[in-house]
Amino acid sequence: MHIAYFSERPYHPLDEELTIAQGIWGIPNRYFDPAVGARLYNEYLDQAVLAEESGYDGIVLNEHHGLVTCMGAVANVEAAILARITKRCRIIMLGNLPTIVGNPLRLAEELAEIDLISGGRLVSGMVRGGGTEQLANNSNPAFNRECFEEAHDFIIKAWTMPGPFRYEGRHFHYRFVNPWALPLQKPHPPIWVPGLVSPETVTWCAERNYPYVALSTYLEPTIDLWDLYCETAARKGYQAGPENFGYLQKVVVAETESEARELAMLELQGGRAAAFAAIRPEFMFPPGYNSKKAAGRMARQFRNPKGGDELFVPRGDFDVGEAKKTINSPAQLKILEDSYRLIVGTPESVVPKIRKILEVLRPGSFIIRHSDGPLDHQTRMRLIRLIGQRLLPALREIGSELGLVSPFDRKPGGQRLSSGGAWQRVARVDALSAL
Amino acid sequence: MSTDSIQPCERQVLIDEIPLMLVEGGRGAPLLVLHDELGYPGWLAWNASLAEHRRLIIPMAPGFGRSPGLDWLSSLRDLACLYGRFLRDNGFDRVDVLGFSLGGWLAAEMAVNWPGQFARMMLVAPMGIKPSEGEILDLFMRSAPEYLRAGICQPASCAEYLKLYGRQPTQPQLEQWEEARAQVARLAWSPYMHNPSLPSLLRGVRSMPTLLVWGERDAVVPAATARRYQESIPDAQIALLRECGHRPEIERTQEFVNIIRQFIGS
Numbered sequence: 054m055h056i057a058y059f060s061e062r063p064y065h066p067l068d069e070e071l072t073i074a075q076g077i078w079g080i081p082n083r084y085f086d087p088a089v090g091a092r093l094y095n096e097y098l099d100q101a102v103l104a105e106e107s108g109y110d111g112i113v114l115n116e117h118h119g120l121v122t123c124m125g126a127v128a129n130v131e132a133a134i135l136a137r138i139t140k141r142c143r144i145i146m147l148g149n150l151p152t153i154v155g156n157p158l159r160l161a162e163e164l165a166e167i168d169l170i171s172g173g174r175l176v177s178g179m180v181r182g183g184g185t186e187q188l189a190n191n192s193n194p195a196f197n198r199e200c201f202e203e204a205h206d207f208i209i210k211a212w213t214m215p216g217p218f219r220y221e222g223r224h225f226h227y228r229f230v231n232p233w234a235l236p237l238q239k240p241h242p243p244i245w246v247p248g249l250v251s252p253e254t255v256t257w258c259a260e261r262n263y264p265y266v267a268l269s270t271y272l273e274p275t276i277d278l279w280d281l282y283c284e285t286a287a288r289k290g291y292q293a294g295p296e297n298f299g300y301l302q303k304v305v306v307a308e309t310e311s312e313a314r315e316l317a318m319l320e321l322q323g324g325r326a327a328a329f330a331a332i333r334p335e336f337m338f339p340p341g342y343n344s345k346k347a348a349g350r351m352a353r354q355f356r357n358p359k360g361g362d363e364l365f366v367p368r369g370d371f372d373v374g375e376a377k378k379t380i381n382s383p384a385q386l387k388i389l390e391d392s393y394r395l396i397v398g399t400p401e402s403v404v405p406k407i408r409k410i411l412e413v414l415r416p417g418s419f420i421i422r423h424s425d426g427p428l429d430h431q432t433r434m435r436l437i438r439l440i441g442q443r444l445l446p447a448l449r450e451i452g453s454e455l456g457l458v459s460p461f462d463r464k465p466g467g468q469r470l471s472s473g474g475a476w477q478r479v480a481r482v483d484a485l486s487a488l
Numbered sequence: 489m490s491t492d493s494i495q496p497c498e499r500q501v502l503i504d505e506i507p508l509m510l511v512e513g514g515r516g517a518p519l520l521v522l523h524d525e526l527g528y529p530g531w532l533a534w535n536a537s538l539a540e541h542r543r544l545i546i547p548m549a550p551g552f553g554r555s556p557g558l559d560w561l562s563s564l565r566d567l568a569c570l571y572g573r574f575l576r577d578n579g580f581d582r583v584d585v586l587g588f589s590l591g592g593w594l595a596a597e598m599a600v601n602w603p604g605q606f607a608r609m610m611l612v613a614p615m616g617i618k619p620s621e622g623e624i625l626d627l628f629m630r631s632a633p634e635y636l637r638a639g640i641c642q643p644a645s646c647a648e649y650l651k652l653y654g655r656q657p658t659q660p661q662l663e664q665w666e667e668a669r670a671q672v673a674r675l676a677w678s679p680y681m682h683n684p685s686l687p688s689l690l691r692g693v694r695s696m697p698t699l700l701v702w703g704e705r706d707a708v709v710p711a712a713t714a715r716r717y718q719e720s721i722p723d724a725q726i727a728l729l730r731e732c733g734h735r736p737e738i739e740r741t742q743e744f745v746n747i748i749r750q751f752i753g754s
Binding site: 188191193194195196334335336339340341 | 627674
């Protein structure tokens, strides 16, 4: 099992009531303090280096634009620095947004440089981006999916097809494609695709043997998507395995249960725990971005499949003071814990819960999202060491015991299926009932 | 007079193989009506008034209402060309045109393509030209109900606005608006709701009788944009309505109908 480190690199401190009132996207940038930003970028880079030294196999970077919970608007800059200052770990982009750069050739060149500088450690991940990304970069949401697919195909071409060549597509046009610096990894860096619930994306990945990484999605719908992946893979003539799947889980760990609980309460601040649901719907769903069906699925994704209480999401007219009280309540934390959105405890006490996730989903890559509450640098560094020393060894053992083969140990798509051969599920539904 | 003969009905026409839904109602010479960016809102009081003397022909643009979307349609010019074909194929020769907001821009693009297809042109707070002051309100950064509210100067005292949009939107309404927004994104995402070459091209239609109707307090397309239209069509008349926003047809219905009637001489 490949174990990777992830932080969304949030901006903090930020007035909590402001985030609750406005949502995590669209807060005016006069609230950004460059001195704080300068410090944070450097701290996050240092933390990533420490994650490598503490035993992680990979560092995951993501890209958002104008989101106060993620400073990685130009994550390739961070990736390029990490390519030089880390030694061993994979640098995993989850992911770049080829549609919003508007120039996929430029993205192909940037990624090739990162792969070269890192000595072939880049994992290129590509995403359609959220609705807000389209607004923040003036990328037409109505053409998002077709632009994404065309940009992806073009980038692969730019990396693999000898240049120079001419390219006239529907959305992109180049008269002279001949990037001088090509990636070190051949035929090109591995591609992983993160996602929330879109079956279209899962099918698209399975058709190309690309590992699909589910981002803290509820386990029940995730199992359905794993099955869809396996079924599509079988049609393409291969048996999917753990190497085709990744899962990202937020884990808040501290020396003691009580400290872990205090840290977990900080995760709730400003309504950020509701993640994308904390963005105003008109920003989350710009016109044409989602099909009618997909918009419905998206809404369901934020709803607890077991029923019961829902995480509070500010909507319409509400009293910010009251909302703040509700958001920062132990009841909200319990909802997150009960639904496995957040696992809280000591390095030892979190193991059984993580083990269950690994037993059910059997991912070959497991990404631990560290605490992204407003913590200082020293605390974050201490928690990285703690997880490295006391949690990672236990998880590695479980990974071996369960046979969770990573995409670096077995090539995704490498297990051929004879035509018409029956495919096996990767997820274990029986393990789910034991939760 | 019997009101039956002016009741609207919906029918499908084919432009070669392309289906287009039309709402038609009224009697008299045809008047082409081009709906705004959120689609045909229904047969309103102004429609009924004008339909007493004119037969209103209201096409629903592809991707709006029950007209299926077209994969290749990606600009207002494309739509203007398609509508030109519709007029020719159906024997509409030198019709009068009345276009609202996005539909006003569409009428201007059609006129630019071929001035001969129109006798007279009435543009109600048209988009299409970049305002010299302010911006065209962004439909894509706000919900449809919020956008509709911004189109009215005094929503609380506008009876037709309250009747149409005053309550919680219904599911079909929300779906209609979302489909319209998605379609407009395909046509006019960037540059937003205008065509930089339109002012120059419009100079070619200067001899066409043109009326610009604008609410003085239009919060969607600033009323000063009327002067930019007039720079290209110097003979265009401007009718400014006081205490009125982007939708004179529902906020100042009687005044609006009188202005239009006077212009087309009914």
